[in-house]
Amino acid sequence: MKRVMLTVAYDGTNYHGWQLQSNGISIEEVLNRCLTELLKEPVQVIGASRTDSGVHAFGNIAVFDTQARIPGDKFSYALNQRLPEDIRIRGSREVPLTFHPRKTDSVKTYEYRILNEEFPNPVKRLYSHFTYLPLDEKKMNEGAKFLIGEHDFKSFCSVNAQVESTVRTIYSCEVQREGTELVIRISGGGFLYNMVRIIAGTLMEVGNGKYPPEAVADILKAKERTAAGPTAPARGLTLISYEFPELKDSSERQEIL
Template structure:
């Protein structure tokens, strides 16, 4: 028995998200089918976490156990021939049998891209959120500092999510302007459903001047979803990296 860890890049545009569901094509399903074709054996992929429809990944991590004899580092070459162009395995290796992509993850970094030009741009459309308004970066940077730390982030979770605890730790947020693009990098130990997109939506509200940077502590303390900003759309979001000990 081997335990294989895959690092996966995908464009989420044409998928219902990471996780298998009925009546829609998920990234997990496409990967499991390719693995079945390769191994002649049904395997179950354990992802580090879900990504929603339209969300991309540069470094999603997933593992599976197999009786197959293929060396771990060969999967990335073999799967290249069995996967569509919008799902690519950028690394593969054999890991300890106990390794679990979700339980063992100690942190994640997400990237969010805002395209801040006046008119929509064809090339960016599936990889950014188009915001044609003036955005005050300095205010957003000030606001971002209030998120750093361990808090109950219930106000930054999709309504109706079920989860045992809404306490999470945000380690770092950086915001960089590159021409017409604004890139957000958000690192935390783990994230609630839609948490990154709601944080970005709230930071953008600060950027527009709708709320003040120092409003963040009160929004967190309220634990009420409706106090935070809107959920930024999925196409700007990239799961950049998952950390393990």
């Protein structure tokens, strides 16, 4: 028996998110089916991030146990031949049998893309959120600085979320312009439900002048969902990477990003 970790990239457009759903096909379901067919034994993956419907990933993580004798690093090739082309395995490796992707300390990095021009470019519509309102990335960066560090992010959490603590630590949050796109890149030890999308919606309000950058500090203090901006749409969000400091060479593996 061994435990294998997969680095999974997907276009979330045609899926009802990561987690098994009764109302539509999920990434988890497709991985389970393809692995079960490939290995001829029942396989159930455990995902690191249960991304929402329409959210994309470049480096989500799935682990599963198998009796198969295939070396850990060979699963990606075999699996990619069976997967639909909107899901790709970017790498695979054996991990300790005790490794659980949601119960292990990790650094998660997300990107939120905003297409900011007069008319939306059709080829970018599935992977960015469009606004024609001019956004000032300098102001957005000023606002983003208030989020860095350990804070109670209750204002940036969906009201329905059931969590013991809303305190989280953000390591970095930066806004960069790439041509007509603004990219919010954020890394942290953990994120609340919808947190990145609410941060994106709030920083957009800073960028279009509705709030000054300092308002982000007040929004944090309010500890009230209604104090923050709207939840930006799923299509702009991509889970970029997971790094697990306790897994040796995981940081090296991520450098190919």
